[in-house]
Amino acid sequence: MVPELREYGPAREDLRAEIIAAQALFPESTREAYELPFPADVSQTAWITDRACEFLDTAEGDVFAQISYIQPHNPFSPPAEYVDLVNIDAIPEPTSAEWKNAPIPYYEQPRYAEPSYEIADWRRERALYFADLAHLDHELGRVREALARASRLENCLFIFTSDHGELLHDHGxxxxxxxxxxxxxxxxxxxxxxxxxxxxxxxxAEHTDIAATIYHWAGLPAPALPVWGAADTEGMPMLHGRSLVPVATGKDEDMARSHVFIQSNNSHVEASPRSWARTIRTTRYRYTRHLAGGGEQLFDLIEDPDEQNNLAYDERYRDIREVLLADLAEATATDAYPNSPLHLFQVGSW
Known part of the structure; x- marks a missing residue:
């Protein structure tokens, strides 16, 4: 998907062709999940850890390190030595494909003709995914060992999170x-x-809280925008997330959000508003609106934690839906605060 791979580096090598040739070595049925054909210490995950540890071992003064791992991500490809750590008998079965029972327009697309667990070896793919997690856990241990060697571990803010989850055949x-x-x-x-x-x-909590937490813990002023006619003021804060330091230290447990806002724009399957979605998630409900007439979903996550009964069209939940819809409209409109929502999304990105 990266055009630059066709003419990569000073030698202008066609790495795209090499990648495609390497993929061809694997049968089509195994390309989403396979054991690495080389040892863990030369895996992508280990390479990233090596670079992070080199930085932590040599950096001086206060530092900030963002270590971005790729795995676990499809294709699920753990080192072979981690696969045996997974208890295959304990792997849970995927939850049922709720959308097959009473599909909203979004799920009537041809690509949702049948649940994924009916056409793939979900047990094997889950086993390799969990093995990837075991490998990542080991590599995070190496990072913390590097922090300890540099005498940084006792006075650092360590945050582990992810950009998204993995359905992994749940709901097909x-x-x-x-x-x-x-x-x-x-x-x-x-x-x-x-x-x-x-x-x-x-x-x-939501991703916007991460930056606010880092600035707060480090004792740094958050970035601000100048306000017209108020040059002598501190400006308008750019961060609209909330620091999680008071919650994590037990100093203020009343900072809880009433809801979080989730959005998707343009999947790489289709660059169209039909592949856009907006969601409000509370501690009890999840309300999603698929754009371009794709329909709505509403689930009671206490009574129905596996999200099997869409209540969006149930008259008994009309008042709840209206409250969530109003929250969704406001969250969508104020998403880019304090800026107007003029950011552009790459067409066809995900």
Whole structure:
């Protein structure tokens, strides 16, 4: 998908052709999940850790490190030595494809003709995905060892999170995109810092809170926009996320959000508003609106945690739907605050 791969580097090598040739070595049925044909220490995940540890071992003074791993991501490709760590008998079965029972227009597209778990070896793909997680866990341990070697571990903010989830055949779906079921939008968020209160927090948080948390913990002023005619003021804050430091340290548990906002724009399957989706997720409900007439979903996540009964068209839930729809409209309009929503999305991106 990257045009530059056709003429890469000083030698202008055609890496795209090499990648396609390498993919051809694997049967079509295994290209989404396979064991790496080389040891873990030369895997992509280990390479990223090596570069991160080199930085942490040599950097001086206060530092910020964003270590972006690719795995676990399709194709699920763990090193072979991690596959045996997975107990295949304990792998849960995928949840049923709710959208097959009473499909909204979005799920009437040809690409949703049948659930993924009916045409793929979901058990094998889940096993390799979990093996990828075991490998990532090992590599994160190496990062923390590097922090300890540099005497940084006791006074650092360590955040582990993800950009999205993985449906992994739940609801008969793979990947992410605009299918906002919980396995797609509910992601890990682990925070370690001096004074952190151990435990599992049930407050809602979203990605916008990450930057606010980092600035707060580091004692740095958040970036601000100048305000016309008010040059002597601090300006308007650019960050509209909320710092999670008070929650994590137990100093303020009343900072909980009433809801979080999730959006998808243009999947790489289709660059059209039909592949856009907007969602409001509360502690109890998930309300999603698929654009271009794609329909709506409303699930009661307490009574129906597996999201099997769409209540969006149930008259008994009309008042709840209207409240969530109003919240969704406001969240959509104020998403880019304090700027107007003029950002452009790459056509066909995901």
């Amino acid at each position: 779906l793979l990947g992410k995109w605009e299918r906002h079921y919980d396995p797609c939008i509910r992601i890990p968020l682990v925070i370690g810092m001096p004074g952190v209160r151990p435990g599992h927090y049930r407050q809602l």
